[in-house]
Amino acid sequence: MYETINLRSAIKLAILVITAILFCQWNGSTLYAQKTMKQKDTLKFENKIVPDEIWRETYVALSHYPELKETPIEFKFKKNIQKSFMQAQPKLSGLFKNKKDRAYFVMISEHIEIEDQVFDVKNVPSDVLIGWIGHELGHIMDYRERSALNMIWFGIKYLTSKTYIQEAERAADTYAVNHGLGKYIIATKDFILNHTHLADSYKARIKKLYLSQEEIMVLIDEIDEEED
Incomplete structure (x- = not known):
């Protein structure tokens, strides 16, 4: 029973870590895209x-x-x-x-x-x-x-x-x-x-x-x- 609880805890922890990593990657990509678009908007082309x-x-x-x-x-x-x-x-x-x-x-x-x-x-x-x-x-x-x-x-x-x-x-x-x-x-x-x-x-x-x-x-x- 104790080993089962530890296994469940380990799985939950692994899921949390993976979720956090994926969120950071997604958030980083989003921020980069936003920064890129903002930079592009500031570099105006005329005609x-x-x-x-x-x-x-x-x-x-x-x-x-x-x-x-x-x-x-x-x-x-x-x-x-x-x-x-x-x-x-x-x-x-x-x-x-x-x-x-x-x-x-x-x-x-x-x-x-x-x-x-x-x-x-x-x-x-x-x-x-x-x-x-x-x-x-x-x-x-x-x-x-x-x-x-x-x-x-x-x-x-x-x-x-x-x-x-x-x-x-x-x-x-x-x-x-x-x-x-x-x-x-x-x-x-x-x-x-x-x-x-x-x-x-x-x-x-x-x-x-x-x-x-x-x-x-x-x-x-x-x-x-x-x-x-």
């Missing part, structure tokens, strides 16, 4: 539409581009973007408006397949994602200075000339680095170039079209010297 999955990284990238504060930009997931993870483009409905009144998309591929390797935006490290977004915002900085006809000509040349693709991509990288995103752009390069499962042909394409890590470091050093 921006941003998916919840990337709001932190988008906020960091946008904070480096004060010129884009009033610019309408919609960050939008897309099932597939050919040969790219992200793509910035003007909204066609506003292409012929005053340059200051244009709106833009940043299309983000939910999944990207490169040489039989499938990447999900949720699996990309935060710094890498910031670098990618910062690069696309660099494209928008470039687009802001172009007339409608120039944008159309830009699109034609981008689709038909690898040399022009290189110029456009290096310009976007340069905008990003000049706006203080150099370390994030390097993180993005590292992610691509040091990913063992990506084909050498794809890595060679990235090396050819974009700024190299060495060139980025030179730009960063030049910026530091100017600030000193």
Whole structure:
């Protein structure tokens, strides 16, 4: 009888301990979610539409581009973007408006397949994602200075000339680095170039079209010297 009572007490105690642990975990998760939502609510985007999955990284990238504060930009997931993870483009409905009144998309591929390797935006490290977004915002900085006809000509040349693709991509990288995103752009390069499962042909394409890590470091050093 005594052993039975002890067994019952032990079971009750175990249930109480497990319940307490589960409650603490649930309460901690709830508080974290509330804290996250509260933090998100305090970081206001102006004229921006941003998916919840990337709001932190988008906020960091946008904070480096004060010129884009009033610019309408919609960050939008897309099932597939050919040969790219992200793509910035003007909204066609506003292409012929005053340059200051244009709106833009940043299309983000939910999944990207490169040489039989499938990447999900949720699996990309935060710094890498910031670098990618910062690069696309660099494209928008470039687009802001172009007339409608120039944008159309830009699109034609981008689709038909690898040399022009290189110029456009290096310009976007340069905008990003000049706006203080150099370390994030390097993180993005590292992610691509040091990913063992990506084909050498794809890595060679990235090396050819974009700024190299060495060139980025030179730009960063030049910026530091100017600030000193």
